[in-house]
Amino acid sequence: MSVPISQMWTVTSYVIKQHLKRRKRYPLVLMLEPLFRCNLACKGCGKIQYPADILKKQLSFEQCMQADEECGAPIVSIPGGEPLLHPQMPQIVEALIKRKKYIYLCTNALLLEKKMDQYTPSKYLSFSIHMDGPEKEHDISVCLNGTYKRAVQAIKKTVERGFRVTTNTTIFDGHDGEHFRGFLDDMMALGVESMMLSPGYSYDKAPDQEHFLKRNQSYKFFRELLYRPKKSWKFNHSPLFLEFIAGSRHFECTPWGNPTYNIFGWQLPCYLLQEGYVPTFKDLMEKTEWHKYGQASGNPKCVNCMVHCGHEPTAVDYTFGSLKGFFATIKGTILGPNIIPPDSEKMPHLPHKKDVPLPVPDMAGVK
Secondary structure, eight states, X not given: OOSOHHHHHHHHXXXXXXXXXXXXXXXXXXXXXXXXXOSOOOTTOSSSOSOHHHHTOOOOHHHHHHHHHHHOOSEEXXXXXXXXXXXXXXXXXXXXXXXXXXXXXXXXXXXXXHHGGGSOOOTTEEEEEEOOSSHHHHHHHHTOTXXXXXXXXXXXXXXXXXXXXXEEEEEOTTOOHHHHHHHHHHHHHTTOSEEEEEEOOOOTTOSOOSOOOOHHHHHHHHHHHHSSXXXXXXXXXXXXXXXXXXXXXXXXXXXXXXXXXXXXXXXXXXXXXXXXXXXXHHHHHHHSOGGGOSGGGTOGGGSSOOOHHHHHHHHHHHHHHOHHHHHHHHHHHHHOOOOOOTTOOOXXXXXXXXXXXXXXXXXXXXX
């Protein structure tokens, strides 16, 4: 099973309660970003390009706890930067565990062996290891040779110590989906609980702007990767999200599903776009002009975005929002996601919004 039954039940009951309360917008995962500094300089990262005075800043323990109280989501993802650089991270994690929050502590694993003794295995804590493909592709992505081998060694030791371990893989242009199937085999052989996959998002501040996937490229790659998936593969995703990134179905973004809190406050409108900050979660939910975001809005920054933090919440909400969605998820869970063959040019149905021309992905040359 890709996640513990207790976590599945916690999320399921939480989402059902939101529907019973007729809440149109609710958070599913708090993206708690305690600092931007990192011990790597990945070419696709938009977080470490700040001046030195900003990179020195970090959220306090009290700010992290306040953000969790305001948001109330059952899952807390802690990205960065590199969260293990935060001196209070063990205390933050321990406090969130006491609140029975399911935590994904994101890390490049370079410090994990050194810091591991500061944490205790728990069903509430998972180390989410950034593994951006096979060794060559991963090391190129993070701009430092040898990181793949160090991360693999850290994964092995973390699994041996009894911790939950997942992987988080961001896909960029120029990769072959068929080649990446072997990478998924390698990750499962390490004993990880499950894997996350996502097309990269083109951060304005990222040094490399040439290798982010366009929507048609995402369809091509994930059809090659996920068509007839192996039963041994375990994903930390709804099967409907996997169908979405492979172009078997269309989902609009749910930007409020994974709200972000960092050193500047609550980030507008989502983890990926930085268009201002507000001091409270209430302000974020009530004052953001949500209609300006997502593919159907026509916003050029959203045209190619298919990232899991915006669309996984849509898949989850769809599951519990209708019988059709619920049975589609059950079917996908039992039989595997419905992935279109790699040689197909079939496109997902895109629901049009009145007076908003949707950009149509170019499938020319995609086989």
